[in-house]
Amino acid sequence: MRFPLKLVPDDTNIPFLRYRNVAMAFSLLLIIGSLALVAIKGFNLGIDFVGGQMLRVQFAQPVPIEQIREKVDALGLGEATIQQFGSPRDVSIRMPLPPGGEEGANRAASQVRQAVSQAFPGARFDAVETVSGKVSEELFRTGAWALGLAMLGISLYIWFRFEWQFGVGALFALFHDVALTLGFFALTQLEFDLNIVAAILTIIGYSLNDTIVVYDRIRENMRKYRKMDMAALLDLSVNETLSRTVVTSLSLGLTLGILLALGPDIIFGFTAAMFLGIVIGTFSSVYVSAAILLWLRVSSDSFVPKSGTPANAERMGTAERVPGK
Structure with missing residues (x-):
């Protein structure tokens, strides 16, 4: 009898939130370093932006x-x-x-x-x-607006879809991913053109998709396990979605890795940005977007209806897979 290959076992119980302070400090250092590189070295702008x-x-x-x-x-x-x-x-x-x-x-x-x-x-x-110079200025302006409005629209959607803390968490995670990608291009001086803007918008979409999956599982578990410690609940939610995260990221990573090694030079910058974005987006979905909810004081009753409490919402957080139990 054949069994399907599972990259992540069903009983995975990794205490991700235990290392949240180290991970957040590392992320903040990378963000500051990336912004410093952008300010000091700038980008090797392609003719799309400089004419x-x-x-x-x-x-x-x-x-x-x-x-x-x-x-x-x-x-x-x-x-x-x-x-x-x-x-x-x-x-x-x-x-x-x-x-x-x-x-x-x-x-x-x-x-x-x-x-x-x-x-x-x-x-x-x-x-x-x-x-021409006029066209390049217009392209630069519209590209910047596209990035800014995409991040703002996404955060507003998550705010209304969940709670304001989730919107702030998603916006910070997206800012983290975009800042590190921009820092990479400032460091390497690879040509920065409209293809890279398209890559960053794609990274925002991928990171958002993964973050919403994690957030949706967190909301579901907050309704089920009202008395569970929040750190344990976040760990449980991340572990329950870990299989999907790993399979999706690994599939995209393998494809982009082949393109980096064997693909045409004209899309090298785009492929490099996408590959880096997949790695950064996976990290932020696991460590940044979930951990920031603790600092924003998301509580176990955030999704409890004001008029009453469902009968099945009073379960204790004593499931077999509760992290740290």
Whole structure:
């Protein structure tokens, strides 16, 4: 007889909340460090946000950046930013917008293509992107609004769906996930463009989904075990949803890990942001979103109807799987 594989046993009883102070201190340090990196180093903004022209070149063999810079600077098209991305043979050349509008941009791209191809035979230009300054400012503004409104709308939904403490907890967990992701891009200086904004919005959705599952189980157990210690009840709820959390995160992590190793370079930043977000989101769902309810003084009668108490709501928290019993 075959039995299904279970990554998390049914009787799992891990005392997550025992380490809540250490986990929260670690999270706060990471948040502060991430915000400091963003303030000091900033982002390597793509042309989506700063405007300009970018050419992606693949060389037949690795070429020193200084040699490429020398050829591009000799054209007199302005200060160019030249960086490797992906393999040592892949290089991005980013330049300010030349005068003359679209015609001037096409002429400048042709000059760069001709100069680089002559100096480095076998060079292949994979993409040429041009974004005006006005469009880039609009994209940056709308991207920031999208992130802010998504987090605000989510917290308001959870506030009305549960209690205000749950809304605050979810908002802090989402802020934790977004701040750490932004800190990662400030540290690594990977290109930050609209693809990364899309990745962060996806991370917010994933983290929210996992957090709501945990919160819903907490609310259910608060109605069932009115006299259970809150820390024990939170541990019980997290353990009961742990199997789903692990299976979902592991499935996504394996897929994103393969994309990181074997996927195309053009989506490397997006994939890296998603992979990091899955790890951070899982951590925040277990340690941050649940633990913060204790500090916000969520009580066992938060979901008891004001008009009366259901007959089955007076169960004692003496179930076999109560953590720490």
